[in-house]
Amino acid sequence: MPELPEVETVRRGLEPALVGRRIAAVDQRRPDLRIPFPAGFSTLVAGRRVERIGRRAKYLLFGLDGGLVLICHLGMSGRMTIRPRGDNRPPDPHDHVVFTTDEGLRVVFNDRRRFGLMTLARAGEESSHPLLAALAPDPLDPAFTAGRLSGRLAGKATPVKAALLDQKVVGGVGNIYACEALHRAGLSPRRLARNVAGRRCGRLVPALVDVLTEAIAAGGSSLRDHRRTSGELGYFQHSFRVYGREGEPCPTPGCSGAVRRIAQSNRSTFFCGRCQR
DNA sequence: ACGAGAACCTGTTTGC
DNA sequence: TGCAAACAGGTTCTCG
16 A cells, blocks of 8 residues: 555654654554564553654654654555544454554554554664665655666666665655656656666656655545545545556647556556657 | 565455 | 456565
8 A cells, every 4th residue: 555655644644643642552453464563562662652753765663752663664555543532443353553642542553464564673773773774765855866866776677667666776666656757757667777867867856756745745545545544535546647547548748648557577567658768 | 696576465356 | 146366555585
């Protein structure tokens, strides 16, 4: 489900509910997600105040008092939803962790496919945590520039679409926004990464920045799993130019091509073979 | 060392 | 209608 805009939407939804609040109780309902929970997870988290909620690529980082950071990834199907005090719906079988705040509202982590994860790090050491250490800056990070991207694409013999999905090349981008950014940049997803430099890389950077910024403003894209913390859908899926639009006319003004779908490294790629070179 | 493909897990959609 | 195959927004491991 979640790429950068969806994770950022969740982060912004959680902030007002959690920052400054104390986590009164943690109900960890299974021993593992994609990886096991750390030993003593619920005990370590319970009782702490949430000082800040950050994001690194697709990871949420909850800064807790006492120098602890809760690292969370939503995987493909993870959701974080807020249930107001008094909402006593019984837990769904895929509700894996329930946090209750000192105000009595609950934050529920639900993940049907269990590709998500939660773990802990000491404050100040989270960026060197094995999960985060190799992540490239994301396109909304000031450290992300055409020069830096070009350097990370240089020499790569893989198609640029696959390179954009590599979190060591660009942080936060997934299958949807890779397709959308390449269309906006007029670049073929099949072009080798090493051949995207100079002017082509110069087009790709604003394409990434713009599509991610617009998607965040729309609350992300809800295809099947993504929900805002309120439970509402995002609506950027209505603004897709190519993703999921196989057979439709290319939306580029003056282009007479049609959107095609191909498989690249076992993922669907949507693009226009006419205006994307 | 790099890149392609499979694997992880569950649910939904598509095709015969 | 029913069942099997394909597919889904991510990451990581294995193999060549």
